[in-house]
Structures are given as C-alpha cells and as structure tokens.
Amino acid sequence: xxxxxxxxxxxxxxxxxxxxxxxxxxxxxxxxxxxxxxxxxxxxxxxxxxxxxxxxxxxxxxxxxxxxxxxxxxxxxxxxxxxxxxxxxxxxxxxxxxxxxxxxxxxxxx
Amino acid sequence: xxxxxxxxxxxxxxxxxxxxxxxxxxxxxxxxxxxxxxxxxxxxxxxxxxxxxxxxxxxxxxxxxxxxxxxxxxxxxxxxxxxxxxxxxxxxxxxxxxxxxxxxxxxxxxxxxxxxxxxxxxxxxxxxxxxxxxxxxxxxxxxxxxxxxxxxxxxxxxxxxxxxxxxxxxxxxxxxxxxxxxxxxxxxxxxxxxxxxxxxxxxxxxxxxxxxxxxxxxxxxxxxxxxxxxxx
Amino acid sequence: xxxxxxxxxxxxxxxxxxxxxxxxxxxxxxxxxxxxxxxxxxxxxxxxxxxxxxxxxxxxxxxxxxxxxxxxxxxxxxxxxxxxxxxxxxxxxxxxxxxxxxxxxxxxxxxxxxxxxxxxxxxxxxxxxxxxxxxxxxxxxxxxxxxxxxxxxxxxxxxxxxxxxxxxxxxxxxxxxxxxxxxxxxxxxxxxxxxxxxxxxxxxxxxxxxxxxxxxxxxxxxxxxxxxxxxxxxxxxxxxxxxxxxxxxxxxxxxxxxxxxxxxxxxxxxxxxxxxxxxxxxxxxxxxxxxxxxxxxxxxxxxxxxxxxxxxxxxxxxxxxxxxxxxxxxxxxxxxxxxxxxxxxxxxxxxxxxxxxxxxxxxxxxxxxxxxxxxxxxxxxxxxxxxxxxxxxxxxxxxxxxxxxxxxxxxxxxxxxxxxxxxxxxxxxxxxxxxxxxxxxxxxxxxxxxxxxxxxxxxxxxxxxxxxxxxxxxxxxxxxxxxxxxxxxxxxxxxxxxxxxxxxxxxxxxxxxxxxxxxxxxxxxxxxxxxxxxxxxxxxxx
Numbered sequence: 068x069x070x071x072x073x074x075x076x077x078x079x080x081x082x083x084x085x086x087x088x089x090x091x092x093x094x095x096x097x098x099x100x101x102x103x104x105x106x107x108x109x110x111x112x113x114x115x116x117x118x119x120x121x122x123x124x125x126x127x128x129x130x131x132x133x134x135x136x137x138x139x140x141x142x143x144x145x146x147x148x149x150x151x152x153x154x155x156x157x158x159x160x161x162x163x164x165x166x167x168x169x170x171x172x173x174x175x176x177x
Numbered sequence: 178x179x180x181x182x183x184x185x186x187x188x189x190x191x192x193x194x195x196x197x198x199x200x201x202x203x204x205x206x207x208x209x210x211x212x213x214x215x216x217x218x219x220x221x222x223x224x225x226x227x228x229x230x231x232x233x234x235x236x237x238x239x240x241x242x243x244x245x246x247x248x249x250x251x252x253x254x255x256x257x258x259x260x261x262x263x264x265x266x267x268x269x270x271x272x273x274x275x276x277x278x279x280x281x282x283x284x285x286x287x288x289x290x291x292x293x294x295x296x297x298x299x300x301x302x303x304x305x306x307x308x309x310x311x312x313x314x315x316x317x318x319x320x321x322x323x324x325x326x327x328x329x330x331x332x333x334x335x336x337x338x339x340x341x342x343x344x345x346x347x348x349x350x351x352x353x354x355x356x357x358x359x360x361x362x363x364x365x366x367x368x369x370x371x372x373x374x375x376x377x378x379x380x381x382x383x384x385x386x387x388x389x390x391x392x393x394x395x396x397x398x399x400x401x402x403x404x405x406x407x408x409x
Numbered sequence: 410x411x412x413x414x415x416x417x418x419x420x421x422x423x424x425x426x427x428x429x430x431x432x433x434x435x436x437x438x439x440x441x442x443x444x445x446x447x448x449x450x451x452x453x454x455x456x457x458x459x460x461x462x463x464x465x466x467x468x469x470x471x472x473x474x475x476x477x478x479x480x481x482x483x484x485x486x487x488x489x490x491x492x493x494x495x496x497x498x499x500x501x502x503x504x505x506x507x508x509x510x511x512x513x514x515x516x517x518x519x520x521x522x523x524x525x526x527x528x529x530x531x532x533x534x535x536x537x538x539x540x541x542x543x544x545x546x547x548x549x550x551x552x553x554x555x556x557x558x559x560x561x562x563x564x565x566x567x568x569x570x571x572x573x574x575x576x577x578x579x580x581x582x583x584x585x586x587x588x589x590x591x592x593x594x595x596x597x598x599x600x601x602x603x604x605x606x607x608x609x610x611x612x613x614x615x616x617x618x619x620x621x622x623x624x625x626x627x628x629x630x631x632x633x634x635x636x637x638x639x640x641x642x643x644x645x646x647x648x649x650x651x652x653x654x655x656x657x658x659x660x661x662x663x664x665x666x667x668x669x670x671x672x673x674x675x676x677x678x679x680x681x682x683x684x685x686x687x688x689x690x691x692x693x694x695x696x697x698x699x700x701x702x703x704x705x706x707x708x709x710x711x712x713x714x715x716x717x718x719x720x721x722x723x724x725x726x727x728x729x730x731x732x733x734x735x736x737x738x739x740x741x742x743x744x745x746x747x748x749x750x751x752x753x754x755x756x757x758x759x760x761x762x763x764x765x766x767x768x769x770x771x772x773x774x775x776x777x778x779x780x781x782x783x784x785x786x787x788x789x790x791x792x793x794x795x796x797x798x799x800x801x802x803x804x805x806x807x808x809x810x811x812x813x814x815x816x817x818x819x820x821x822x823x824x825x826x827x828x829x830x831x832x833x834x835x836x837x838x839x840x841x842x843x844x845x846x847x848x849x850x851x852x853x854x855x856x857x858x859x860x861x862x863x864x865x866x867x868x869x870x871x872x873x874x875x876x877x878x879x880x881x882x883x884x885x886x887x888x889x890x891x892x893x894x895x896x897x898x899x900x901x902x903x904x905x906x907x908x909x910x911x912x913x914x915x916x917x918x919x920x921x922x923x924x925x926x927x928x929x930x931x932x933x934x935x936x937x938x939x940x941x942x943x944x945x946x947x948x949x950x951x
Contacts, residue, residue, distance in 0.1 A: 072269060072273060073265075073269060075269065078262060078269070081262075082259070082261075082262040085258045085261075089254050089255060089399075092400050092404065093247070093251050093404070093408060096247070096404035096407050097407060097408040099407070102235070106405075109401070109404060110400070112400070113397050113399075113400055116393075117393045117396050120261060120389050120392060120393055120396070124261050124262075124264070124265045124385075124389045125385075125386055130206070131203075133207060134207060134210055137211055137214055138210060138213075140214060140623070141213065141217035141218065141623070144214075144217075144221075144623045144710065145217055145218060145221035145224070148218075148660075148663055149221075149224070149225050149228060151711065151714065151726070151729070152229065152656075152659045152660075153232075154723070154725065154726045155655070155659065155722050155723045155726035156229050156232065156233070156653075156723075157232070157723075158723040158724075158725040158726060159722075159723040161723065161725060193519060193928075194518065194519045194520035194522065194597070195597075196933070200596055203596055204522045204592050204593075204596045204597070208588060211588045211591055211592065211622055214622060214623060215584055215622055215623070216626070218624070218626035218627050219626035219629060219630045221627070221630075222626070222630035222631055222634075223634070225659075225660065226634070226656055226660070229653070229656060230645065230652075230653075233653075234651060312643045313637075313640075313641025313642055313643035313644075314641060334650040335650070337650055338645060338651055338652060341637075341643055341644060341645055341650075345634065345645075
C-alpha cells in the first residue's frame with residue numbers, strides 16, 4: 068500500500084543497528100571461536116542485518132502476507148538447493164570404497 | 178497501449194491495464210519482490226558452490242580469506258549501509274512529495290554507490306592484481322603472499338578456487354551495483370523533471386527494493402569472504 | 410455479453426489485428442495478443458530448425474555405421490536439436506503463445522500487469538535465438554544440450570561460448586514471462602473470480618510461472634560460471650583445481666529438471682480445458698487438479714538428482730532423490746485419473762483438439778510410467794544414457810507437450826484469428842502425427858532396453874531394424890507437422906469466419922468476439938459461476 072510512511076527516526080535507528088552489527092561481526096571475527104561455531108555466529112549476525120533491511124528499509128513489515136510469502140519463498144528455494152546438494156556432498160564418503168567383487172568360477176557343464 | 182505522460186509531465190498516474198492506483202502500486206511492489214526472488218536464486222547458485230567448497234577446503238578458504246584486506250570490506254559494508262539509509266529516505270521523500278529531498282537522497286545514494294565501487298576497484302582489485310592472485314589471469318602468488326600460503330600448508334589450486342569465488346561473487350555484485358547506479362541516475366533525471374508524485378512513485382520504490390537487495394547480498398558476502406580467517 | 414454468432418465481416422469491426430497496420434505497430438506493440446503472435450511465429454521457426462536437426466539425425470541412423478555425417482557432426486546435430494527444442498521451442502511454447510494470449514482474457518483483464526516487460530521478453534528471446542543461431546551457423550556445439558564440464562569448459566573446440574550465451578539470454582525471456590503471469594494472476598482477476606473459479610489453464614500457468622521464476626536464475630548463473638571457466642581457464646568445476654564436475658550437474662539439473670515441468674504443466678492445463686469442453690462436462694476433481702499443479706511445481710524442485718544416479722553422486726543422496734521422484738509422479742497420475750473420470754459418461758466429440766487431448770492422455774501416461782522405471786536406481790543403472798531415456802522424455806515432450814500445444818492452438822485458433830480451419834484435414838493430421846510419433850519412439854524404448862546408447866553416431870548392426878522403424882516414423886511425423894502449418898496458414902485468409910464461441914465452451918475468453926478487441930472486454934466481466942459450468946443435460950445429450 069502506498070499509504071504507510073515510515074518515520075525518519077525509524078530509518079536512522081535501523082541504520083545505527085546495522086552499523087553496530089557490522090562492528091559486532093568484525094569484532095567477533097577477531098576473537099577466536101572454535102570452528103564451525105564462528106561461521107554460525109557470523110551467519111546469524113548477517114541474517115539479523117538482512118532481516119532488518121528487509122522488514123524496515125524494504126517495508127515488508129508493513130506489507131501484505133502475499134509479499135511475505137514471496138520473500139520467504141525465495142530464501143526457502145535457496146535452502147532447497149543448498150540442502151539437497153549438501154546431502155550429496157556430505158554423504159559421498161559414507162560408503163567405503165567397495166572391495167572387488169568376489170569372483171567364483173562357474174563350473175562349465177561341459 | 179502503454180502509459181503516456183500527461184501534459185504536466187507527471188507520470189500518468191494510472192496505466193490502462195489497471196483499475197485503480199492501489200492495484201497498480203500493489204502489482205509493482207509485488208512484481209519487484211518476485212524479481213528479487215530470482216536474484217536470490219541467481220546469487221544463491223554461487224553461494225551453494227561456495228558452501229560446498231568451503232566445506233571441502235576450509236583451510237585453503239581461510240588462507241585465501243586472509244589475502245583479502247578486511248578493512249576495505251568493513252568500510253565498504255558501512256558505505257553500503259549508509260547508501261541503504263539514503264535510499265530509504267529517498268523513497269520516503271517520493272512518498273511525501275518532497276522533490277528536492279528526493280533528488281538529494283538519490284544523488285547521495287549514487288555517490289555512496291560509486292564510493293563502494295571505487296574502493297573495490299582501485300584499492301582491492303588493483304592490489305590483488307599486483308599481488309598476482311587473480312585466478313586465470315595472473316594467479317602466481319609470490320613473496321610474502323606465497324610464504325603465508327605455504328605456512329598455512331594449503332594447496333595453491335584450492336586457494337585459487339577461493340579467489341575465483343571472491344572475484345565471481347563480488348564481480349556479479351559489482352555488476353548489479355553498476356546497474357543500480359544506472360537506474361538511480363535515470364530516476365534522478367526523472368525526479369528533476371518532476372515526474373514523480375505521491376500517487377505515482379513506483380519506479381523509485383522498485384529501485385529502492387533492488388538497491389536494498391544488493392546491499393543484503395553484500396551483507397552476506399562480507400563475513401563469508403573477508404572474515405573466515407579472522408581479522409588478524 | 411455478446412450473443413452474436415455470425416459477424417457480417419471481420420473488417421467492419423475493429424479488433425486487435427486490424428486496429429493498426431504496419432510493421433512498427435507490431436514490433437512496438439504492448440498488446441499481449443499481438444505479442445503472443447510474435448512469439449508464435451518465432452517459436453514455429455525454431456521448431457522447424459530443431460526439427461531439421463532431428464531429421465538429419467534419423468536419416469543418419471538408418472545405417473549402423475552412420476549414413477549421413479561424420480561422428481563429430483552427429484554430435485553437433487543432437488546438441489543443437491536438444492538446445493533449440495528445449496530452450497527455444499518447448500519452454501516458451503504454450504506459456505508465451507497461448508499463455509500470453511489467454512491469461513488476461515481468462516481472468517477478465519485488459520492486459521497483463523506489465524505489458525512493456527512482455528514485449529521486452531520477446532525481444533530478449535529473439536536476441537537469445539539469434540545468438541544461438543549464429544553459433545549454429547558458425548559450427549554449433551558438440552557438448553550435448555547439457556554442457557557438462559570439463560568437456561564443455563576445457564576440451565571442446567566448438568562454439569560453446571556463443572551458444573551458451575544465447576541460452577543464457579533466452580532464460581531471461583522465460584523469467585520475465587513467468588514474473589508477469591504471477592503478478593497478473595494475483596492482482597488482476599475480475600470481480601467474483603476467486604482462485605477456485607479460475608480455469609485450470611490459469612492454475613497451470615501459475616505453477617509454471619513459479620518454476621520459471623525460481624529455477625531459471627540458477628541455470629543462468631551456472632552457464633555464467635561455465636563461461637568464466639572456459640574464458641579464463643579456471644573455474645569451480647575443474648578437477649585440476651579441486652573442483653567438482655558434479656557440482657555443475659547439481660546446479661544445472663536444479664533448473665533443468667523443473668524445466669521439464671515448465672514444459673508439461675501448461676500442456677496439462679490445455680488438456681483440462683479441452684477435455685471438459687469436448688465432453689461437455691464439468692471437470693472431475695477441480696480442486697485436486699489445481700493443487701496437483703502446484704504440487705508438481707514444488708515437488709519438481711526436489712528431484713533433480715535422479716539425473717545423476719550414475720555420475721558419482723552419493724548413493725544416499727540418490728536414495729532421497731529416488732523416493733522424491735516417485736512422489737512427484739503422484740500428482741501427475743491424479744490428473745490423468747481425473748481427466749479420465751471427466752470423460753466417463755461425457756458427451757464426447759472428436760474434433761481435432763480432442764484428438765490431441767486424448768493422444769496426450771495416453772502418451773503422457775506411457776512416458777510418465779517409464780519415468781518411474783528411471784526413478785528406480787537399480788533400473789536406471791541399466792538404462793541410463795540409453796535410448797530408453799530418450800524414448801521416455803520424447804513420449805512426454807512430444808507425445809505430451811507438443812500434442813497439447815497443437816491441441817491448444819487448434820482449440821483457440823478461432824478466437825485468435827477469427828477463422829475456422831478445415832476440420833477434416835486437422836483430424837487427419839492429428840492421426841498422422843499420432844501414428845508417426847509412436848512409430849518413431851516406441852522402438853526406442855526397445856533399443857534402449859537392449860542397450861543402444863544415446864548420443865552415439867554408430868550402433869551394432871543388430872539394432873538396425875528398430876532404428877529404421879524409428880526413422881520411418883520420423884518421416885511420417887515430419888509430414889504430420891507440416892500439414893497443420895499449411896492449413897492453418899490457409900485458414901487465416903480463406904477459412905470461414907468463426908463466431909465468438911464456435912465450440913460452445915465455457916470461459917471468459919469465449920465471451921468476446923473473435924478476434925477480440927484490443928482491450929479484450931468492453932466492460933470488465935463479473936464472474937458468478939464455477940469454472941466449466943456445463944449443465945448436466947449437456948453432458949448426456951447425444
């Protein structure tokens with residue numbers, strides 16, 4: 068709806084939060100966190116930042132459910148790509164290389 | 178029959194296929210999000226590839242990440258966040274019919290976008306070129322760089338793989354930024370001509386959505402490319 | 410709305426075809442109906458280009474040692490056949506022609522949500538087509554339509570970049586069309602037209618558009634990465650760098666499997682329309698068919714790994730993909746059951762569109778169940794990369810999608826052109842196509858099962874009889890496709906005038922004159938009844 072006008076103050080607040088989170092993610096990188104948790108922390112912060120941009124700068128907070136479904140669908144489909152591809156990559160080594168077929172000689176009837 | 182300009186120069190509020198302004202605005206906003214969903218999938222393909230190889234060759238990715246200067250990355254992140262603010266304020270100015278503010282904020286956004294590209298191309302990519310770590314073109318690490326990689330005990334081809342992702346992902350991102358700057362330039366000209374009104378500012382809002390999306394891509398690229406190995 | 414059944418003269422009324430003349434009025438049009446015709450001409454041309462490659466292939470395969478061309482040329486022929494038929498014919502076929510023409514009309518709108526983007530999508534298609542055609546003229550590619558690296562990136566000496574770029578560009582045409590339809594269907598339905606009163610063709614187009622929007626960008630970025638790899642001799646699929654060629658296959662098939670649903674869902678939508686009209690009966694299980702279209706679109710994104718069972722993919726992933734591939738067959742099967750139930754006790758007439766619809770139901774079913782054979786990993790190990798796979802997808806794509814396309818073209822031809830085509834010739838052509846199709850492709854199931862590999866320019870002599878049968882069928886099929894080209898073109902000038910509703914079908918598009926005026930409706934219609942509201946008396950009338 069072209070109606071809802073977000074107050075400037077809200078924009079500035081979100082801006083400050085985003086800068087703060089950027090500082091946070093940079094600082095967290097300087098602290099040693101055991102992998103893979105460092106990755107998850109960084110991703111969590113990035114998701115927070117993205118969520119703020121989406122909800123406030125992109126007005127999704129004030130939008131219809133249909134728009135929200137469209138937003139979620141995009142990310143959900145990316146999750147499908149990642150998940151099922153990883154299901155291959157992560158399980159490639161699960162089956163140990165097979166030993167050669169045990170061969171038995173087949174007695175000829177002749 | 179497409180929309181035509183009324184004599185006042187304001188974009189004819191209602192295009193012929195729509196019944197009312199609300200339907201037109203809804204269609205425009207929803208349509209832009211559908212387009213952004215395609216962009217999520219476009220970048221997503223590269224994020225998928227990145228995820229897989231980061232899993233396979235973590236040390237090499239870590240070492241490669243240390244070849245990048247995180248300070249430029251952080252600075253660029255800040256620049257983009259500022260530009261998102263100015264873009265949001267530009268859309269707001271269009272919504273409220275404040276023409277001068279709209280033009281100012283659009284120009285600020287353009288300047289910040291160009292600052293981003295300037296930092297990237299002149300400081301980062303040029304430096305990468307001089308250090309011989311551009312894959313396919315001159316990837317042959319020497320001196321300090323080579324020593325750092327050898328100390329990390331990683332295979333050089335895997336580092337080259339990381340650098341390929343770096344250039345491909347930031348390259349496509351930069352391409353989208355350039356297109357965005359182009360869009361904003363056109364919008365600024367249109368705003369100067371007084372073509373927008375509180376009833377008809379869909380192009381500004383749509384471009385705003387696009388711009389914010391490009392910012393979001395960078396929000397993920399920064400930690401994933403620059404911060405893997407910490408900030409030492 | 411208008412109940413006039415005979416127009417004194419087409420020219421005395423203004424409609425979308427005669428509202429303006431001249432090439433500029435066509436090349437700069439934003440009328441969705443004219444854009445549909447622009448697409449119709451373009452994809453027909455591409456169909457015959459891709460078809461010529463097939464003709465050459467089938468002629469070559471008459472002899473076990475190859476009758477016509479060098480093996481390298483044969484490789485180029487099958488590659489170009491696949492690329493053109495998939496990207497430049499099948500994917501745009503129903504959506505860009507019938508979809509563009511009918512979606513606004515079926516929902517009571519004056520045009521699509523973004524008419525200029527619609528025109529842009531056609532220009533983007535043309536640019537992509539020209540790029541690919543130049544690639545063909547320059548010598549084509551021999552990588553197969555699947556462009557697998559490292560062959561396509563490091564070793565092939567053919568025009569991979571040019572052709573791949575053409576495909577990349579054409580993808581954007583597909584995205585723009587899909588995006589336009591989604592917004593239009595959501596936002597521009599006429600008053601009273603709730604989701605569950607929509608024609609099933611619209612549900613099918615909606616599901617197709619979702620796939621186009623979410624899948625195509627992935628193949629776009631995949632081709633872009635492949636191009637970078639080929640250009641700079643470094644990339645992410647190169648084993649020399651530790652890259653994984655299977656990653657390419659994951660990214661490629663993530664789109665290309667849903668792409669086959671882009672190609673079949675619109676056909677299913679058309680068949681739903683044809684079956685109800687020519688049985689004079691409400692569709693059986695409307696909601697289930699609607700939901701099944703969406704289910705196919707969603708679950709279709711979860712099965713791509715079944716193309717990679719023998720590529721080196723993990724067996725566990727293969728297991729998941731196999732189970733999901735069985736699941737995706739269920740909504741398709743449900744549609745077949747529902748169409749059959751619609752036919753039951755219907756008042757069936759065998760006009761040409763209905764012949765195509767009936768052909769679709771039978772041939773799609775055959776193609777579909779062989780898909781299940783392929784989804785079973787144990788069977789797939791045996792028949793992967795053989796003619797069994799080729800027969801499977803041609804049954805669906807040609808026996809299914811192309812027949813549905815022709816059925817739809819014939820059904821809506823009077824609406825599009827205002828003319829009737831000669832029905833005798835149309836039925837004859839449908840039968841020729843049906844016979845020619847089966848003679849071409851049924852032997853290929855047998856060839857594949859017996860072990861003849863696909864994409865081979867030569868074969869063992871014991872397969873010759875089946876190959877010759879297939880080639881004979883192909884020539885009949887080719888003639889079958891030429892016949893409609895002739896009489897449909899003839900009818901545009903000499904066919905008898907059609908009234909607004911020659912088939913007495915339900916649906917908003919039949920409430921307008923034929924051809925329709927530019928704005929489609931004089932007043933926005935208000936919908937008060939369900940879709941396919943054929944009365945039960947009509948169904949039982951002899």
